[in-house]
Amino acid sequence: MSLESLARGRTHQPCAACRMLRRRCDSSCILAPYFPCDEIDKFAKVHKVFGASNVIKMIQMVEERNREDAVKALVYEATARIRDPVYGSTGAICQLQKMVQELKMQLESTKARMLELQQQKDQFLGILLNVGHLDLLSPINGSNFSLGYDDSMAYDPIKFPAECDSWIIN
Structure with a gap:
C-alpha cells in the first residue's frame, strides 16, 4: 500500500450514515454524497422513519441526476413524520x-x-x-359662516375640571 493511499484513508471521515450504522465507509458509499459526516441528525431522522436499507433502495431507484432532490424529499418527509406521525407532510400541506x-x-x-x-x-x-x-358656504343672514376654529368652544384645561365638579357623581 502506498503512502498516499494511507494518507487518504486516514483523512477520509465516514459519512453520517456509516458513522451511525457503525460500518466502514468506502469511496463507493451511495449515502456519502447526501449525508456528510457533520449532518448526522439528518440521516438519523431518515433512518428512524424509513430504515437504512430502504433509503439505499430508494436512492438507487432514482436517476443519479435526481438523487439529491430525492434525498431532500426523504429528509423533509422524515422530519414531517417525526413531528406528526399520523399525517406527516400531508398534514403540513393541508394546513398551508x-x-x-x-x-x-x-x-x-x-x-x-x-x-x-x-x-x-x-x-x-x-x-x-x-x-x-x-353656494351654500356663502354668508347666511349677513353673518359669517366659518368652518374654522371657534373660540366659544374653547375651554381652559385648568378650569375645566373645576367647572365640572358639580357633574361628577360620587
Whole structure:
C-alpha cells in the first residue's frame, strides 16, 4: 500500500450514515454524497422513519441526476413524520392550503372594503362639488359662516375640571 493511499484513508471521515450504522465507509458509499459526516441528525431522522436499507433502495431507484432532490424529499418527509406521525407532510400541506384559502378570503374581503370606501369617497367628492355649485358656504343672514376654529368652544384645561365638579357623581 502506498503512502498516499494511507494518507487518504486516514483523512477520509465516514459519512453520517456509516458513522451511525457503525460500518466502514468506502469511496463507493451511495449515502456519502447526501449525508456528510457533520449532518448526522439528518440521516438519523431518515433512518428512524424509513430504515437504512430502504433509503439505499430508494436512492438507487432514482436517476443519479435526481438523487439529491430525492434525498431532500426523504429528509423533509422524515422530519414531517417525526413531528406528526399520523399525517406527516400531508398534514403540513393541508394546513398551508387552509391558510392560503383564509388569506384569499381575507384578500377578497379587503378588496370589497376598498371598493366600498372608494365609492364612499367618490360620493363624498360629488357632494362637495355639488355644494360648491349651490353656494351654500356663502354668508347666511349677513353673518359669517366659518368652518374654522371657534373660540366659544374653547375651554381652559385648568378650569375645566373645576367647572365640572358639580357633574361628577360620587
